[in-house]
Amino acid sequence: KTIFFCITLHPIRISITMPSLSSLSSSSSSSSSSSSSSSAVLFLVVLLCFTQPHLSNGFGGNNFFTNQAQRLFSPFLEPFTTTPNKNNNNNNDNKYDDKNSNNLLKLSIKDQRLQEQRQQQKQQIIYNNIINNKALSPPFPDGPCGGTIVTLPPEDTFGIDVQLSGNELLLPPRPIKVWLPPGYHQASSASNRHPVLYCHDGQNAMTDQESWTGRSCRLMGGLTRWMDHVQTSSNVNNNNNADLQTVLLPIVVLLPSMDGDLLPGIRRRHLEYGEFLLPSVSVLPPFAQAHAHFVAKTVKPLVDSLFRTNPQPEATFAIGSSMGAQASLNLVLEYPHLFGGAACLSPFFGSTTLDRVQRILQKEEQKQQQSDQRKQYKNGQKDSATTTDTPSSWANKKIYLDIGGDLQDTTVPLFYFLDHVTEKHFWNPGYFWLDTNLQGAVVEMRDLLQRYNVPHVYMEVPGGRHNEMAWSNRIHWPIEYLFGNHDSNHNEHDNQND
16 A cells, blocks of 8 residues: 555656666656655655565555555566676686585475475374364363362452553453363372463353353363363273373463453453554564563463463463464464463464564574584584474474365355354354454465474364354364374374365
């Protein structure tokens, strides 16, 4: 939009600064110095938009304006966006470099093929454990399902941090519930250290009565049913407790989103879970920063001190849906040394989230490549190719993505009777349009994770609606991926579900 705005209002001024359009600038030779300065600034804006496409991307990664502008004006900007060969006398060196580059490219392609073969083998494991598991299927029961609920009062969490997250204007106090799995208090379990799952929109996760749509995600029902399946499978396979020693139900921290508005029309939940709706902004807005810092630096240490948890990042995950999914991913992006992954159901990813992920993964990849190069030089392998597959700090992450909406010739119905058979909010529309609108950004996120070989699972649910009832029907998928006893390192699985 910025590109076409500048071009429409100032076509002559922009053309003056382009050498290839010098023939058009003769009629403007009498322009004042201020006009020339304005022309230079406007042209610089356009040049930056071409050379940095993310600056003009629309919401959700829509770069229509960038693509169209590049098609029209890239011939004029080519002198500014290409690097000329400053030394024409180095032809022999260039040929030598080209030969080495070709050799490195061949090695890189070979490594990539080997990596793809390993991924395909592990994809089958993920597919069997998640998709073909007919014994574990909805509907799942409502409520705590035999677990114990412990409530952390607001005075133990909110307002105690002297930094940003302690500001009660940004984060109004509210109680936080913690679900302890069945058997947690038994003497036989006294030595168990449980993984922890931090759940956004926690009031919608456990009971239908507390959910704002009248139907919860049935998270606890999915967890307990999944553990029953693990125990049954272990007995059938005569493994006794071999599998159970490494598979434990997580402690679930139910993080409630704040209800109400900061100002009329400005939802507090959107502020806490959201992002800047501006391109190229790689930091979280103050409310979202405060929330992420609060969970990582206040809630997590408290939970780890009160309960028998495994505090390591490989046992600490976040889960959420819609904007809660974005908040879950933010925890991994901001504190990768504390959180090992995130489950994102029908995620609401904005363009700045996509930009942040790309920047972080690029930076991590560059660090790892530099580290590999130093090791190669130290070992005398100066001509060998770098074979790093995954940025080091993301090699053991687990990212779960899914999306519904209009997919594979299946259209989301405008009306679904069961959405309205609830004790609360019988008028709930089911948000039939939202997953379809969010598909583009979710696919872009999947492509980013795939490009940098970050372990992840991507699932499609044709006709899936954007509400807790829809998510409760597939809540066992992220549970199996995050906590299942299968090898998921360097694993990526893209599935279009029938």
